[in-house]
Amino acid sequence: MEDEDFIQRLKAGDKAAFNVLVSSYSKKVLNTCFRFLLDKENAEDISQEVFIEVFQSIHSFRADAKLSTWIYRIAVTKSLDEIKKNNRKKRMVSIGKILHLDDVAHWIAGGTRADKSLHEKEKMEQIKQALNKLPDSQRIAFTLSKIEGYNNAEIAEIMNTTTIAIESLVYRAKKKVSEELETILKK
């Protein structure tokens, strides 16, 4: 999968090679996006965007990193961008609610109501709120550390840092998330 010949086939636009790549990485990319976004539909869309980006920029891939590392980096960046976009949307919804524009707020929010129970949804929102307070580096390290298949060495490679730094980032992230959850639950 990582060999030069396979990468050359991808760069040449070989459709079969790309299909092999998608089937090999789709599950891990999808679950990476899901762990960041905590929403299946959103994660499916973003994971597709990851593969489109891979397809479009494979020619610029240099072998200074592993192909898998490069793909997971794209997945992390795309997921963080989506989180920021969703947070902006949420702020707009809050403004809509303040101004009593309930219909507009509902439309901005996506227009559909999740079928999960309200309690479950609320709990997930609280976790998301706490995670949103983390700096990007802590969030990436913390989230990836929760996904099966990523070890500290691989996370360090994706984040271009050392395994010791990852351990410290995960520790600080866990502490901060706990503090934030405490603050949220106190309200």
Next chain:
Amino acid sequence: MKKTALNNKVILMLNELDAIEDIHPSENWNQSLMDKLTVSKPASVSIFPSKKLAIIVLFIVLINVGYIIGTVINSSKHDIHRNNVLQVISKEFLINPTSINN
């Protein structure tokens, strides 16, 4: 809420976050991706919009530079011609200050 109860609730929530199970792509995920891929092209094939914009800006800058250089050359030629005319006038009509002293 008491501190211990609060701590327990936080721990429960963190455990729930840990316990999130892996998801599987839905049935049409692959097909939908392939549909999107057929629409999109590799970046090397299509010129990136900002690259197009840069080319247009460069073209405008080159036209402007050409116009400025042309104007400068023309005006310097005009200046030389005017200087020559003035020299002729001064030679023919103006009295040399040294001749007045004499």
